[in-house]
Amino acid sequence: MSTVTITDVAKRVGVSVATISRYLSGFTVRNAEDIREAISELNYRPSAAARNLKSGRTGIIAIVVPDITNPFFAAIVEGAESAVGDDRMVLLVNTGAIREREEKALSQLFGRVDGVIMAPSTEEQHAPAFFSQFGLPIVFVDRVTQDGERFSSVLAENAKGAELATGHLISHGHSKIAMISGPNSATPGKKRADGYRQAMKKAKIEVIHDFFIESDFTEAGGNLAMKQLLALDTPPTAVFVANNLMTLGALHALSEAEVSIPQEISVIGFDDHDFADLINPPITVISRDARLQGSQAMELMIKQLSDGSASHPEHSMVDVHLVERGSCAPPRESQKIRSNKKAR
């Protein structure tokens, strides 16, 4: 009940606390066997708090994500967790994409953790400056803030993925291609929008204003955006949705409006999801290894911690690839002209 300290062990064995401490740190000591015994009998566990105070290290690495409920972030966290190693643990902070909470969390984190892996909600915030002020190591994952180059990061090939997605729709013969985009203030939002525009430009298709909707990466946002698209006088024949949650929302909107995929509209999403291959038709998506992204971020963090402050920021990218399923087809009007190739 009452906490047993290193002094208790020392008394029991009849040596000084220093000897116990040295035993614990792996030095060879005379009564090693007695000490081991006393420790196990007394059930002694070194106080983490005292160690922290002396060493300045906590053995805890924080990971700050906007929404743990998003399977993508869950995978990131799991990846990070899997790479953390035996002597450290992961502290999770879920900010709900609320900047205020994010900032408060950061200030609370200082002193409690050895480093922070984070996917910031927005780019504008001054959080990184805040951090560098304290010299707390930081690794960005999936998103970066303004002066992101100064910190290590693990991003995805967002632009390439978006280009791939848009190109896929174009190659099916679409030209009325809409995009439901994420917020322009976050890295994936901006980069994916860039990729879309790039692909359209390459194909010399003009981006119609009404076809580009900046939404917010949430299911509700995707749902609303798709409804807006469907309400247009000439709705798009294809839509690229910039993340999994918005895809979910968009699909709900389509199902409600009884618009058939891919006959009436082709859909391609960014980031895979459990539902994607189960629904009818299964949804074609741009996919990446989120778990890997998380573990790479953790590896970068650990390297940074062991290198000390002398290390330079490293930037890593995980690749994206097209997972072709059944949600893309040629647009209706050209369907009869083109050869009848049906996806899987």
Added chain:
Amino acid sequence: MSTVTITDVAKRVGVSVATISRYLSGFTVRNAEDIREAISELNYRPSAAARNLKSGRTGIIAIVVPDITNPFFAAIVEGAESAVGDDRMVLLVNTGAIREREEKALSQLFGRVDGVIMAPSTEEQHAPAFFSQFGLPIVFVDRVTQDGERFSSVLAENAKGAELATGHLISHGHSKIAMISGPNSATPGKKRADGYRQAMKKAKIEVIHDFFIESDFTEAGGNLAMKQLLALDTPPTAVFVANNLMTLGALHALSEAEVSIPQEISVIGFDDHDFADLINPPITVISRDARLQGSQAMELMIKQLSDGSASHPEHSMVDVHLVERGSCAPPRESQKIRSNKKAR
């Protein structure tokens, strides 16, 4: 860069460290304004480590789950996170349902956290004894271990839910009702199996040995189990799957085998999932508020911490309810006899 301590602030203001400390703890001090100023100018942050050492509290509550990738546990974690309050944080441990990792985590947690909310993988482990040894507060969520009554817990109405599910199938006229169950070693596995058996007994339907498969709550497990059921000489006309991941696996098996739902087989799952209402047909499930379960667990933990050791364990239950969608219908042979009522 170099850490600024309470002593630096004291020197700057020209008072003793005690005064600064008192200011920080909310006492009225003479030079409050000067102190506030000095703190902000020096950018002083109290050392969490030193505070921990003195107070014995860390302001961190751990939550230990088998798999953060499972949306159900993600929701639990999010719920707990949302209820943690301003002065504490959540430390996440993902054990991958590996008992060894679970135990190691527990031993590492001691001294680093004020309490542990956990969903243990199995009931047999001696973890709770291990914990009570140290007097570390613990709240079980979703699952309990052997002597679970001694600790607070927040469970779901598992048996009731399973009875509801099975009864729903029975009310559609099914009698060849299979169950893909979770491991009998974990609370939800056992209780849901109990509920299934109870409902069958009430309806005086014998449980056929081959129709009850004890699986492992994973997608792969559910997939395999469903394949086994389909391979039977007389396969079931309805199946109750004991969790969301196994439902996912089962649905994949059914889709592969081109068995149509609900015409050839009725399916009902336990725990909702994003995919459930999107696929065709949408899947009928037993649902509960996992987020609430998580926040209740956190509330119990916080209450326990403030009550000191004098508090008695409290047991809370969250309700379950049937979400009727389109995956259940009368069995084929009786379809023509019964009135033609089609779900939604």
Added chain:
DNA sequence: ATATTTACTGATAACGATTGCAGATAACCT
């Protein structure tokens, strides 16, 4: 004006571990 209460303050000892230093013991060499 003196006595008594009130309101702060500073010095200092914890909290539980780690570490440099000097001393002690043992092991080795000639």
Added chain:
DNA sequence: AGGTTATCTGCAATCGTTATCAGTAAATAT
């Protein structure tokens, strides 16, 4: 045996706070 290393050991300072205790200044009472 005496001298030199090589090993191990205990003492005490230290990490940054908080809490106790006695002390001082101000406010109030008489």
